[in-house]
Amino acid sequence: MDELKKYLQQNREALDSDEPSPMVWERMQVQPPVKKTAIVVSITRWAVAACVLVLAGIGTWSLLKEDEGKTQEILQASRTSAEPRQEEIKQATEPVIAIPEINQEINKVLASAIPEKKIVAVQKTTAERADLIALQNVENSFKQVINLQRNKVGTIPMYAESAEYFSDFKIQIRQLEKDEKTVKAEIVKRGLTDDLLDQLINLYQIKLSTLKQLQTEMNKINNRVKQIRRPVDSVKTYFINI
Amino acid sequence: MEQETTIQTAIVRKACLGDQTSQAWLYKQYSKAMFNICTRMTGNQSDAEDLLQESFMIAFRNLKQLKEPAQFGGWLKRIVVNECIRFCKKNTYWTTWDEHWDETLSNEEPGWWQTVDIKMVHQEIKSLPDGCRQVFNLYVLEDYSHKDIANHLGISESTSKSQYHRARQLLKERIIKQIQVHG
Numbered sequence: 001m002d003e004l005k006k007y008l009q010q011n012r013e014a015l016d017s018d019e020p021s022p023m024v025w026e027r028m029q030v031q032p033p034v035k036k037t038a039i040v041v042s043i044t045r046w047a048v049a050a051c052v053l054v055l056a057g058i059g060t061w062s063l064l065k066e067d068e069g070k071t072q073e074i075l076q077a078s079r080t081s082a083e084p085r086q087e088e089i090k091q092a093t094e095p096v097i098a099i100p101e102i103n104q105e106i107n108k109v110l111a112s113a114i115p116e117k118k119i120v121a122v123q124k125t126t127a128e129r130a131d132l133i134a135l136q137n138v139e140n141s142f143k144q145v146i147n148l149q150r151n152k153v154g155t156i157p158m159y160a161e162s163a164e165y166f167s168d169f170k171i172q173i174r175q176l177e178k179d180e181k182t183v184k185a186e187i188v189k190r191g192l193t194d195d196l197l198d199q200l201i202n203l204y205q206i207k208l209s210t211l212k213q214l215q216t217e218m219n220k221i222n223n224r225v226k227q228i229r230r231p232v233d234s235v236k237t238y239f240i241n242i
Numbered sequence: 243m244e245q246e247t248t249i250q251t252a253i254v255r256k257a258c259l260g261d262q263t264s265q266a267w268l269y270k271q272y273s274k275a276m277f278n279i280c281t282r283m284t285g286n287q288s289d290a291e292d293l294l295q296e297s298f299m300i301a302f303r304n305l306k307q308l309k310e311p312a313q314f315g316g317w318l319k320r321i322v323v324n325e326c327i328r329f330c331k332k333n334t335y336w337t338t339w340d341e342h343w344d345e346t347l348s349n350e351e352p353g354w355w356q357t358v359d360i361k362m363v364h365q366e367i368k369s370l371p372d373g374c375r376q377v378f379n380l381y382v383l384e385d386y387s388h389k390d391i392a393n394h395l396g397i398s399e400s401t402s403k404s405q406y407h408r409a410r411q412l413l414k415e416r417i418i419k420q421i422q423v424h425g
Binding site: 002003004005007008009011012014015016017018019020021023024025027028029031160161221224227228 | 275364
């Protein structure tokens with residue numbers, strides 16, 4: 001081993017002679033150990049979340065309105081188709097004056113029971129469809145933004161650091177994708193609840209901010225390489241496949 | 243020794259739950275050694291204090307990740323060194339040093355440092371220029387290889403070696419000058 005290195009390591013304790021000011025601990029006590037979140041990142045997150053929710057809301061509202069119109073049409077169509085039948089039955093039963101109670105019963109059933117059944121069925125499928133469409137809207141809006149960010153990251157050429165340097169980001173993205181699958185499976189099982197929708201939106205937001213952080217980190221490294229004016233080695237330049 | 247480990251384990255567990263007294267105990271126990279790593283790496287008290295504070299905050303925040311509480315010291319030191327490296331990467335601009343360091347070292351008088359006061363050596367290490375100071379500290383005191391230093395600081399292995407030899411040469415020149423002036 002290097003003699004100077006050996007000597008300094010042996011006398012390491014004598015080297016540690018400086019002491020920090022007591023202010024350091026005081027500052028630490030004032031500042032609670034809470035995870036720092038960049039203000040810009042959180043504002044962006046909230047803005048993205050708000051946009052997506054507004055889009056999803058508009059989408060759901062317009063679809064529900066459209067379905068409502070269709071339901072009305074179906075209702076009207078069924079009423080109009082039921083009326084001639086009622087008249088047909090009336091005509092057919094008119095000669096049989098001896099049993100008026102039965103006629104009335106038949107009229108009641110034809111006038112009310114048949115269309116109501118149809119409405120119930122239509123309403124049920126509308127709610128399910130609205131859920132699925134809302135989910136699809138949220139998913140599509142986020143996926144567009146995420147894919148845009150992913151493409152951005154994938155097209156930035158890197159002049160320094162190896163691919164392993166960014167492996168933490170890759171692991172995090174894979175984990176988020178796993179979580180996304182789990183939440184989706186839950187939605188299939190339990191239907192789209194507010195809680196599950198929140199979880200899904202949260203996952204997309206984290207994914208987006210992770211990709212943003214990766215881009216910032218890559219830019220920082222590239223800027224540093226540019227600042228020190230090291231010649232760019234085109235062979236060592238690579239792109240991240242994330 | 244075993245009792246010390248047990249005490250530390252208990253204290254780390256309490257600190258993990260946010261107990262301020264335990265955190266204060268850990269700070270008191272390790273702050274001096276960690277602060278000296280920071281001063282040697284940054285070369286000034288103010289940045290060193292900021293890094294020390296940041297490192298302890300990171301440690302206390304992530305204490306749950308520490309599987310072996312007895313290894314708190316080593317774990318904290320890794321955090322401190324990593325924070326120092328991060329700081330250096332942000333603030334150091336590397337320039338090439340063209341002198342033939344291999345020749346200068348072969349002419350070096352062996353063991354010249356043994357007659358020098360260790361405090362003076364420490365003082366001169368802290369006042370070495372940016373770049374070579376960090377490489378010197380990582381190589382000599384933190385026991386990093388030149389390959390590791392190159393990977394961590396984003397420089398080539400040969401830059402790391404040449405910066406180390408530059409640091410040694412400067413250290414010797416400055417100490418000799420100090421002895422000549424002050425005796």
